[in-house]
Amino acid sequence: MTTELAANGKPYVHHHGAHCETAVTSALFRYQGVDISEPMIFGIGSGIFFGYLPFVKLVHLPVTAFRNKPGAVFRKAAKRLGANFVIKTYRDPQQGMDELRQVLKAGHIVGLATNLYWLPYVSERHRHNFGGHNIIVLRETEGGFRISDPTFGDPVDCSADGLERARFVPGPMNPRGFMYYTKSINPHPDLRGACIKGMKDSCSLMLRIPLPIFGVRGMRFLSKKVIKSPDKLGFQEACRHLAGIVRWVEETGTGGAGFRYMYAAFFHEVAGLFGSDELANLSKEMTAIGDNWREFSVTAARIIKQRGKAEETFAKAGGLILKCADREEAFFRNLQKVVRKLKA
Amino acid sequence: MEFEDEIFNDGLPKAYYKHNDNGQYVLETNAPWAEKVSCALIIAGNRANLEEIRKAVLAGQKSPLCYYMEMRQMDPGILAKAAGIAVFRVKRHFRPEIFAKLKPSVLNRYTKALRVTLEELKTVPNI
Numbered sequence: 001m002t003t004e005l006a007a008n009g010k011p012y013v014h015h016h017g018a019h020c021e022t023a024v025t026s027a028l029f030r031y032q033g034v035d036i037s038e039p040m041i042f043g044i045g046s047g048i049f050f051g052y053l054p055f056v057k058l059v060h061l062p063v064t065a066f067r068n069k070p071g072a073v074f075r076k077a078a079k080r081l082g083a084n085f086v087i088k089t090y091r092d093p094q095q096g097m098d099e100l101r102q103v104l105k106a107g108h109i110v111g112l113a114t115n116l117y118w119l120p121y122v123s124e125r126h127r128h129n130f131g132g133h134n135i136i137v138l139r140e141t142e143g144g145f146r147i148s149d150p151t152f153g154d155p156v157d158c159s160a161d162g163l164e165r166a167r168f169v170p171g172p173m174n175p176r177g178f179m180y181y182t183k184s185i186n187p188h189p190d191l192r193g194a195c196i197k198g199m200k201d202s203c204s205l206m207l208r209i210p211l212p213i214f215g216v217r218g219m220r221f222l223s224k225k226v227i228k229s230p231d232k233l234g235f236q237e238a239c240r241h242l243a244g245i246v247r248w249v250e251e252t253g254t255g256g257a258g259f260r261y262m263y264a265a266f267f268h269e270v271a272g273l274f275g276s277d278e279l280a281n282l283s284k285e286m287t288a289i290g291d292n293w294r295e296f297s298v299t300a301a302r303i304i305k306q307r308g309k310a311e312e313t314f315a316k317a318g319g320l321i322l323k324c325a326d327r328e329e330a331f332f333r334n335l336q337k338v339v340r341k342l343k344a
Numbered sequence: 345m346e347f348e349d350e351i352f353n354d355g356l357p358k359a360y361y362k363h364n365d366n367g368q369y370v371l372e373t374n375a376p377w378a379e380k381v382s383c384a385l386i387i388a389g390n391r392a393n394l395e396e397i398r399k400a401v402l403a404g405q406k407s408p409l410c411y412y413m414e415m416r417q418m419d420p421g422i423l424a425k426a427a428g429i430a431v432f433r434v435k436r437h438f439r440p441e442i443f444a445k446l447k448p449s450v451l452n453r454y455t456k457a458l459r460v461t462l463e464e465l466k467t468v469p470n471i
Binding site: 016017018039057058059060061117124125126127128129151152153165169170239240242243244246247250251255256261262264265268287294297298300301304305 | 357358359360361362363368369371373375376377378379381382383385386387389390416417418419422425426459
């Protein structure tokens with residue numbers, strides 16, 4: 001936790017967060033004086049999701065998304081908490097950078113979606129060509145910008161050229177200079193109502209999308225793919241695909257186990273807010289599901305390392321995903337019933 | 345030191361939620377083992393792939409454009425969009441004999457899209 005000064009001299013506290021977009025949103029709210037934690041934003045913005053997108057490839061590997069699409073969490077959370085906010089995209093890079101400078105001069109701090117590969121301060125292990133990484137720009141400095149990237153520990157400097165490149169580079173999930181900031185925030189937001197809306201929305205996202213690649217159905221689809229993969233792709237390639245999935249589960253700023261721990265933390269807070277035991281139990285159940293995902297990733301890592309060849313098979317890894325799918329389906333069906341009883 | 349630890353010593357740490365004994369959720373910065381293993385595998389795979397393409401370029405089977413595309417983690421579709429050149433032309437330019445005949449105006453588009461200099465684009469690093 002470090003304190004920095006924003007453009008208009010107002011202090012900004014940099015918190016280390018697990019996920020880029022939720023942490024950015026929570027930082028924007030904190031800056032305006034509403035103290036709201038990262039898991040809370042994640043739950044209110046209906047961040048939890050599952051989608052397996054075999055047709056979108058990042059560095060030759062298919063995308064497995066464990067959260068809602070970039071930009072959605074901020075939009076939903078800001079709407080539900082009654083904030084006055086601005087979201088913009090640009091075609092022309094020059095115009096995008098000019099407007100960023102103007103907004104910074106007006107004394108706002110600005111959230112941006114950028115491409116992770118082109119941000120100059122990112123090290124090799126985080127570098128992949130993914131256009132949905134969110135950062136906060138605090139102020140303009142000489143020849144660059146002061147940036148608070150909540151996924152990393154400390155604020156960093158970034159050159160103007162590098163930032164422009166990262167904002168406007170074409171690629172999968174092209175950010176197109178996606179820029180957002182809050183103009184004003186309701187100082188006493190209706191947290192309970194927002195939480196109920198968020199939870200209801202999450203239930204329908206996970207259970208009711210009638211396509212086989214999203215939600216609980218998507219997990220079952222993925223588990224079938226994983227079980228078949230060694231026969232279809234060969235052992236080496238199947239390992240690479242499995243490693244790709246594990247990276248989406250653990251590495252891409254999920255806070256561990258594909259956001260499931262963060263979602264459990266959300267329920268932990270909400271249980272306190274509503275004083276409800278049912279929600280506290282749901283939090284425990286979500287942690288157990290998270291442990292299940294962690295078990296899957298450990299199994300996958302053991303397959304990759306070829307430890308215990310006899311028992312660690314692709315069938316076991318696929319079975320674990322299937323188990324997660326069953327448990328999550330039960331979880332969200334249960335949540336639907338619990339949410340109906342809650343009163344805002 | 346193993347390759348996994350080597351790449352994870354480099355760069356800024358990320359945070360992970362952890363359930364502690366008091367029932368609270370706290371952030372910690374130790375990366376889980378599974379993540380280290382799979383990240384190492386993917387990075388090693390990318391490096392090996394890049395090295396293979398570099399050798400193919402030196403052997404005259406592919407053009408340097410292919411190497412730089414792979415280095416920037418792009419595929420022909422993305423490169424085509426970034427440079428403003430049709431995909432089929434980009435794919436044609438992977439052939440060294442066609443790449444050698446390209447006009448500077450076309451090469452400049454690639455240098456802009458890939459952020460390399462014109463001299464670099466014509467060769468690959470020969471280690």
